[in-house]
Amino acid sequence: MTLALRLTELEKTFPLKGGLFGGPRGHVHAVNPTSLEVRQGETLGIVGESGCGKSTLARMLVGLLPPTSGAIEIEGEPLSRADPAAFGRKIQYVFQDPISSLNPRKTIRQIMEAPLKHLHKMGAEQRAARISEIFAAVNLREEFLERYPHEFSGGQAQRIGIARALAAQARILILDEPVSALDVSVQAQVLNLLADLKTEFGLTYLFISHDLAVVEAVSDRVAVLYFGSVVELGPAERIFARPHHPYTKLLADSAPVVGRPLTAPEAKGTELPNPIDPPSGCAFHARCPRASEKCRQVTPELFDMGDGTQAACYHPVNTE
Numbered sequence: 001m002t003l004a005l006r007l008t009e010l011e012k013t014f015p016l017k018g019g020l021f022g023g024p025r026g027h028v029h030a031v032n033p034t035s036l037e038v039r040q041g042e043t044l045g046i047v048g049e050s051g052c053g054k055s056t057l058a059r060m061l062v063g064l065l066p067p068t069s070g071a072i073e074i075e076g077e078p079l080s081r082a083d084p085a086a087f088g089r090k091i092q093y094v095f096q097d098p099i100s101s102l103n104p105r106k107t108i109r110q111i112m113e114a115p116l117k118h119l120h121k122m123g124a125e126q127r128a129a130r131i132s133e134i135f136a137a138v139n140l141r142e143e144f145l146e147r148y149p150h151e152f153s154g155g156q157a158q159r160i161g162i163a164r165a166l167a168a169q170a171r172i173l174i175l176d177e178p179v180s181a182l183d184v185s186v187q188a189q190v191l192n193l194l195a196d197l198k199t200e201f202g203l204t205y206l207f208i209s210h211d212l213a214v215v216e217a218v219s220d221r222v223a224v225l226y227f228g229s230v231v232e233l234g235p236a237e238r239i240f241a242r243p244h245h246p247y248t249k250l251l252a253d254s255a256p257v258v259g260r261p262l263t264a265p266e267a268k269g270t271e272l273p274n275p276i277d278p279p280s281g282c283a284f285h286a287r288c289p290r291a292s293e294k295c296r297q298v299t300p301e302l303f304d305m306g307d308g309t310q311a312a313c314y315h316p317v318n319t320e
């Protein structure tokens with residue numbers, strides 16, 4: 001099995017300014033030490049409520065944020081932030097809001113050319129050929145190349161965002177809520193396009209979303225994130241149909257409708273814990289109907305559930 005991506009104990013804390021003697025007042029624990037493997041050609045879904053660390057994780061993976069500790073390996077090689085071009089050739093980010101992520105003063109051709117020039121040092125002729133090829137692959141007309149980002153609809157702009165990521169010739173794409181800002185009718189078109197491109201270019205996807213139904217539909221495996229930690233990991237067809245972590249169950253029970261955002265209102269309280277002062281033990285214990293004294297004291301690691309899934313829980317459900 002070839003690995004596209006391996007994260008080892010990857011962690012991100014943000015210091016809060018304003019402490020005594022110029023030091024930090026504390027730290028926001030955005031992503032707790034996380035280890036995860038993504039297989040070549042796989043779509044790994046990452047779901048979780050707002051504030052659980054999805055974007056911070058994604059930003060570390062594409063080099064937009066330095067990790068506090070831990071390591072990232074791509075295709076067996078450690079990533080060095082000292083070489084951003086090598087980073088960009090291997091892994092690219094597709095943003096949620098396609099229009100505002102494209103430079104408004106540049107034509108689409110200029111936007112598309114940048115990665116080919118800077119990451120691949122391609123000459124003009126080679127660039128033009130490559131851009132035509134990618135534009136055809138994402139079903140956009142070549143005449144669009146001379147226009148500016150604001151001239152496009154959300155769906156077209158997202159195709160351009162995807163085309164730009166493909167221009168870097170990276171084989172791993174981080175798709176951060178790639179269809180959340182689009183009309184429902186356009187969402188399906190973009191999801192179908194992503195599926196086609198994956199086969200055509202042999203891509204690996206990390207698909208980040210708070211929309212459970214979309215993640216279940218597009219992913220091979222899903223990681224459920226709660227308060228900066230993976231609490232359950234398993235095959236997409238099983239993880240919501242037969243969840244083991246009480247938090248995953250809560251999400252699955254409360255978001256049965258396509259397109260409905262992820263919230264877990266039926267929990268005991270809807271508040272996430274304070275990321276500056278994380279609770280001891282399992283971060284979900286205060287909201288969990290099954291919590292015991294052990295849960296309040298000791299943080300559970302990911303345990304094998306015997307059916308291809310893992311859950312960080314001492315009292316998992318659906319185990320019979």
Ligand SMILES: Nc1ncnc2c1ncn2[C@@H]1O[C@H](COP(=O)(O)OP(=O)(O)OP(=O)(O)O)[C@@H](O)[C@H]1O
Pocket residue numbers: 014028029030048049050051052053054055056057210275
């Ligand atoms: N630059 C920053 N400085 C301080 N805290 C931050 C910073 N960026 C993120 N955080 C905090 O880190 C935690 C995780 O945030 P993150 O944006 O990664 O979550 P998310 O799951 O992507 O949320 P959303 O779906 O709302 O984008 C939150 O508590 C957030 O307030």
